[in-house]
Amino acid sequence: MPELPEVECVRRSLQRLVAGRLIGAVRVIRPDIIRGESTPGALLTGQRITAVRRHGKQLAVVGSEGGCVCVHLGMSGQLCVMQGLGTVKGSSGLPDLPPHTHVLWRVEGGLAVRFTDPRRFGGLWTFGDVDALEAGRWSALGPDALAITPRRLYQGLSATRRPIKAALLDQNLVAGLGNIYVDELLFSARLHPLMPAAAITARQSSGLVTRMRTLLRGAIDRGGSSLRDYIDAESRRGSQQTRHRAYGRSGKRCVRRGCSGRIETDQVAGRTTAWCPGCQRIGA
C-alpha cells in the first residue's frame, strides 16, 4: 500500500506520539509475520523508543538498549497508535482490536501501537541493533529516493536494459518509489514508461531527481495518498490522491494545457501503468 510519502507520514506521527516512551509489554497475535527472534525483548519490551527511522518504504523502531524492529507495511499494513488505554475496557480488560491485528505494544502513558495487515504482505524483522539491520535487510536497498544524487541515479539507470518504469520500481536502484509515484514522476518528467532506462541522458536524470524530491516532499506535506485504506499512525488520511495526474486517470483527458491526449493504461513491469501518449515521449 504505502510508498515513501505514506511511510514517512507514519514515521513522523509515530515519532511525535511515542518517541521517548517506555514499551511496557507486547502481545503477539500472529507470530508468523515476525522474522528473526520474536521474544518480548527482541520486540523492545522494557526499552524506551529512542527513534523511528525510515529507509525507502521500510521503518525501524529503535530501542534504548539498542534493539531494533524493522517494519514493512507491504500493501495493506498499518501501524497505528491507540489512545485511552489507561483504563480497563470491556470484561476481558483488552481493547477492541481491529481484525488482522498481528502485534500490539503497550506504551507508557496509556498508549498502544498496533500492527495490522490483512493481506500479510508486510511484516516485522527484529535485529540486535541498527547496524545489523543496515548490514542485513537494508544493505541491498539503493539510496533513499529523497537522498539519491543525480550521479547515482544516472549510473543506476544507465546500467540496465529494462524500461525506465521497471528500473524506478527496483528498490535496489532507488528505495521508496512504488507504482503510484513512479507513474506520477514519469508524467512530471514527460518520459514514457517504456523508454529504455539506459537511454536517459545525464540532464534528464538530474531533472528526474529534482522532480522526484518535489513530488515526494509535496506528497508528504499533504499527508500522502489515501486511495483506499491508507492512514498514518494517528489514523489521518492524506490528500495527495487529489493531485494525481496519471495514476488512476485511465481514459481521462491529460491535464496539461495544450495537450489533447487521453491517459492510457497498460501493463509494464507487471504493474498497471498510466501515462499520457501525447506528452510522454520515449526519446527526447
Next chain:
DNA sequence: CACCACCCCTGGACGC
C-alpha cells in the same frame, strides 16, 4: 546475470 512470470493473501467493486 538479468529478467519475467508466478506466488503470497484478503477485501472491495462490479456483473450476473
Next chain:
DNA sequence: TGCGTCCAGGGGTGGT
C-alpha cells in the same frame, strides 16, 4: 441477496 471474477499501493523466488 449471493456468488463469481477481477483488481489492488508490496516483495521474494524459481525458471529461462
